Amino acid sequence: MKPQIEIVTGDITTLPVDVIVNAANPSLLGGGGVDGAIHRAAGPALLEACKVVRQQQGECAPGHAVITLAGNLPAKAVIHTVGPVWQGGDHQEARILEEAYRNSLALAAANNYRTIAFPAISTGVYGFPRAAAAEIAIRTISDYLTRRPLPERVYCVCYDEENARLYQRLLTQQGNDTDA
Ligand code: ADP
Numbered sequence: 001m002k003p004q005i006e007i008v009t010g011d012i013t014t015l016p017v018d019v020i021v022n023a024a025n026p027s028l029l030g031g032g033g034v035d036g037a038i039h040r041a042a043g044p045a046l047l048e049a050c051k052v053v054r055q056q057q058g059e060c061a062p063g064h065a066v067i068t069l070a071g072n073l074p075a076k077a078v079i080h081t082v083g084p085v086w087q088g089g090d091h092q093e094a095r096i097l098e099e100a101y102r103n104s105l106a107l108a109a110a111n112n113y114r115t116i117a118f119p120a121i122s123t124g125v126y127g128f129p130r131a132a133a134a135e136i137a138i139r140t141i142s143d144y145l146t147r148r149p150l151p152e153r154v155y156c157v158c159y160d161e162e163n164a165r166l167y168q169r170l171l172t173q174q175g176n177d178t179d180a
Contacts, residue, residue, distance in 0.1 A: 018113035042071030063099030083122030
């Protein structure tokens with residue numbers, strides 16, 4: 001049986017999964033980093049969809065998640081979640097990052113999606129230390145998967161090899177191997 005969590009190195013916009021997660025900002029109107037890459041690859045329909053969500057419910061608070069169509073992406077949908085801005089570690093950053101992962105997983109499950117890909121939320125412009133963010137990602141995702149039937153498979157997409165090695169080490173350490 002394939003492991004439920006897989007580490008992938010590369011560009012999240014190319015993945016043919018059910019849903020990809022965007023590390024959005026509260027405005028939902030696009031930005032740099034992975035957000036910019038997703039909007040470029042998806043085309044203008046994604047921004048239009050984000051504007052509709054904004055009109056309906058305003059900004060997206062840190063830790064929350066919303067879902068839209070995926071435009072030209074190979075994925076079927078995009079979940080936009082807002083990670084915490086790193087402010088030294090004593091501003092609930094860890095809890096908010098966990099919530100961003102958990103709420104994204106729950107939204108994918110609520111839409112009956114089986115496969116989901118995450119970028120390393122908050123580790124770019126938002127400045128969350130990479131090792132701590134990777135530990136939270138792996139722990140929160142594994143914990144969710146042991147308790148729920150959906151999603152069935154989660155891809156953690158690292159943009160560079162160094163981050164991928166970090167994720168892989170954590171995954172091996174915590175023995176994520178569904179052969180057992
Ligand atoms: P945040 O504002 O949440 O920090 P960023 O987009 O600045 O979001 O960075 C989040 C992570 O996404 C970083 O680790 C960055 O290297 C990575 N990243 C940037 N572009 C892509 C991409 N096309 N695919 C996957 N990951 C990406």
